[in-house]
Amino acid sequence: MEFAMRLPALAAGAALLLAVAGDGAGPAPKAPPAPAIEAGASRCGTGRVPLRPGPQVLPLRNDGGTSTNVTLIDPRTGAIYAELEGMGPGTVRSLRVTLGPGSYAFRCAQDGPGDPVTGPVTRITGTGGGGTPGIVPVSENDLYASARAYQTYVSTGLGRLVARTDALRSAVDDGDLGAARAAWTPAHLAYERLGAAYGTFGDFDGRIDGRPAGLPGGVHDAGFTGFHRVEYGLWHGESASSLAGATDRLARDVRALRSAWPDERVEPADLPLRAHEILENTLQFQLTGEADQGSGTTLRTAAANLEGTRELVDLLRPLLRPRYAGLAGVDASMDRMAALLKGRSSVGALSRADRERLNGAAGELLERLAPIATICAPRRRPQGAE
Amino acid sequence: MTPSDRRSFLRGALAAGVAGAVTGPSAARAAGAVTGSPADRATVRSFHGPHQAGILEPPRRRTAVVAFDVIATGRGELTELFRTLTDRARALTAGGAPVEAGISAPPADSGVLGPDLPGGGLMMTVGVGASLFDDRYGLASRKPPGLTPMRTFPNDALDPAWCHGDLSVQLSADEEDTVVHALRDVARHTRGALQVRWKINGFAGPPRPSGTPRNLMGFKDGIANPDAADAREMSRLVWAAPGTTGHGRDAPEPAWTAGGSYAVIRLIRMLVEFWDRVGLTEQEQMFGRARDTGAPLDGNHELDEPRYAEDPIGKVIPLTSHIRLANPRTPQAADSRILRRSFNYDRGVDAVGNLDMGLIFTCYQQDVARQFEAVQTRLSDEPLTDYIRPFGGGYFFALPGVRDAADFYARALLS
Known part of the structure; x- marks a missing residue:
């Protein structure tokens, strides 16, 4: 057959x-x-x-x-x-x-x-080293356990996110903007800890955590919704009644995500990519301060993103241990970045030297995380290979 | 983090065995990978030698001057940083095929120069600033006594964001993509140890129509350089002199500096719109040279020696002209001569719509106080200062050359 x-x-x-071979063959005999x-x-x-x-x-x-x-x-x-x-x-x-x-x-x-x-x-044969390293491929099957564990991690986190977003909505509904500002950061960090990056949550991410970039009206655009929309209002003197709509919509979007999540399939192939993609976004939007809409908390966001990354690396660790000699370096770099973020909130409050150290630590960590995506990309495992 | 963890990144780089080109120039030649004109190849020098490339060699057409702050922790990581810089410089200048990462990592090389690095076209020059000798790495006692932070001169308008740095790296080549490729490679391999403090790109024009290239004021720039091919002159004027004391100081130059040189980098904006509104005679009197030929105003050719003795009150070449103040051609001023290696820059537009362009003035010397600072002091308030704004730069000590495959930048400083 x-x-x-x-x-x-x-x-x-x-x-x-x-x-x-026949195409365009001239009178001269064609070279083999x-x-x-x-x-x-x-x-x-x-x-x-x-x-x-x-x-x-x-x-x-x-x-x-x-x-x-x-x-x-x-x-x-x-x-x-x-x-x-x-x-x-x-x-x-x-x-x-x-x-x-x-x-x-x-x-x-x-x-x-x-x-x-x-x-x-x-x-x-020979004694020389330094050749292209061989890596035993990871199959999609190998990644299923990690994907399931990540699904559970997110489910747990979504519960926390819903509770904290509800608290934020209550504070705004009560007209207590001080309490609302205090509630905004923990709610936002609960989301940032989930490790959303590049479509993990589909359209939900844009609605819940979108930035004004790409919206013609910027921060005043009707399409600007979610945590950063609420942040903008809370830190730019907007009244509670004016903010209530945006906060309510955020709370509803977060609940909708929680309802939809159990039916979402975490693509096993995505997990190894997220290992560096989460922090690529962090470098681009948080360490630059670009995502800030007034709260001055982008470094706390960065710390939350790092927690999400650490969770992913831990889930992939059994697959990485026999395949990635640089794994200890990843851990060391994550510790280093976490230590530099500890107790920090606003990029603007960092000295030049501290900011350089943080940027350098993030850049080094990203270089070390990037191989995880190529090493753990799911591949067909050769049958009959002993 | 332990030094060995760091080592795995900086030297093992990105993944096992992705440390870069291993095949060397012979493999690159075999693959037909060496490119460039015959003239380019004539100036290619070996990476190894008592002095770094980029000092004696005539400037290439393109350059990037980058000042870094070192964020490495402790002496061990600093040493690894210099080893990594050496590995990268060696690989990038030798050319060849990068080690393939397979599925163990993203590609080791950006691919900007194609699959095999051409090599031969790049010069990398590494310097250390006075700030590297603070308390971070225990190097205070090894600081070359003549290495200080760049002074603020009377006509300066310095922007702190564009001044100083722990480390300087200048990358020069005849093609812009070679420079960009090298910078990306160096930055990628040193992320956890270096951060860019400031960076500026420059270019050198071809002879227009002949002789010394011109600056953006339209004048030939660097005509009166000492002869870089004259080894005795270079040892008098350019190379550090270990064991000797310098101008106005008692501490002798440490032994590790042998083969190195003091680099002064000054970022000098030229107010080109203002300059273009100045009459030719006035322009020429400010410089002391004819704009079209580069000849001194009392001569016919750019290499003619001005005869100041015959013009004591400056009727032909004004006493305040740039060339007369900078180099009065007296025996007393002979040891203040500098080896200029400048490039033009062009980087955008200012708040009033004027073009931001000028000069990356770079010079090498044995003693900054005796040479650059003496010259700069003589130039204080020269008429030309109305048309320029020095806004940045720094003093660096260009390290001794890497002598062989076992040597690395700053080895003598660190051991």
Whole structure:
């Protein structure tokens, strides 16, 4: 069955290659195609391009009739050294790797029902190190437990958020703006601790935590809603009666999010991305002070975002421990940033030296978090790899 | 955080084995990756040597001058910072293929210069400011005695945001993308240890039509430089002289400074709209040179020596002209000469709609007090001061060169 499926695909690929070769051929004999490693499943990893120690550019050609994912793996462990995803049929692409001592084989996963195929094994011997590191891939299955735990973390946090937003609404409804200002920050931090970034909460995030950027009317735009809208009013002399509508809407949006959340599916693939994306936003909007609408609390927001990041890293930790040598550095950087944020609230109150230290700590932490996204991106785990 | 944690980031960088180019210039050549005109290649020098690149070499077409504040904690992290800077400078100037990260990390290189770094086109010059020798790193006793914070001169309008810094890094190349690529690389590898304090981009024009390039006042700038190819002159005027005392001080230069040089960087806005409304004769008398040829007003060619002795009251070259005050060509003034390495800058518009452009004045010398400050003091209140506003810069000590693969910037200072 499988064999039969592959035959027409092969034939189609051959026809395509022939068509390309015939296209524009002049009177001079056409030079043979440059040597390349086959990336289609039928002849995976074969070709007249030897692997050698050190940096190299490997040409790969998909001779199959459908797109293919190619990885260079250690066949003993299944660790991936390099990958090319979604190579179209008939295309040639290059794969850049630096090879240290080890065992290498190509693995070709042709789109379609067939199993991935592992090509011939090349052993590189020697004492030199410093090659592209091999990482045992993380599967979507591996991430499910983390995704479920994150779902629970958010559910718990949403309960707290609803209670605190209700308290904020009550204070405004009572006309007590002092109490409302005191209630705003804890409610907002309850949201910021959830680790919302880049669509985790879909449209809810814009409604609950949107900034005036991108709204033609700025802070006076009817589309400016949520925590920052309420913040603007509370710290710019707006009356309680004028603010009541915005506060009520915030409380309702927060409740709507809590109701919707149990039906939301946390994409396992998103978790590793959030590890650095939450703090990318923090650097962009909180450490710059841009998000501030008068409360002067962007550094408390940053601390809450860091808590959310720490939760994510902890959830991914079992997957990271055997795969990421820099994990201790991540922890050290998170501690360092947390210490610099402790007791801080407004960016404007920082000395130049303190601000530089904080910016540097955040930048360093981001560099260390970024590899988590590439290491833990869900990949198909090779079958039959021991 | 422990030093070893930091080390894993700064040296192991971003992920295991992503420390950068390892293949060196020969691999880059083999891959046909070395680019640039034959003239460029003629000036390419090895990264290793007793002096840093960017001092004796003629200025490239593009530069970025960046002052950093060091936020590393303690002497160990500071040492790691200098090792990282050295690794990056070595890799960036040698060129080659960066180590591929595979799926272990995002790409190690920004890709701005293509998959293989061309190398050969970049010069990186690293200096340390007086503030690095405060109580943070235990270096107070090792401070070169002539290294002070930049003085405020009478005609200055200094903006603190554009002054001083713990560290200076100048990146020069003939192409802007080479400079930008290098700066991104250096910043990425040092985020937890350095923060940019101020940064300015500059350019050097080609000869117009010949000889020394012009500044944005239209005059040739840097004609009377000492000869950088004359090693004896350089050891008298440019390189630090360990064991000797300097101008107006008793403390001798420490041994670690051998091969280094004092750098003075002055960011000087030129009021170009005002300047363009000044008659040519007045412009030329302010400089003491003809605008079209660069010749002194008593000569025919830019390299002609002005004959001040024959013009004692300044009938031809006014006594207050820039070139006459800066270098009176007397035996007494001979040891105050400086090696100028300036660039033009162009960075936007001011509040009244005037263009903000001018000069990144940079000079190297053996002794700032004896040389730059003496020259600057002679220039105080020269007529040209009405047309310029020095707004920033700093004094730095350009570190000794990195001698070999085991050496690193500031090794002699730190050990």
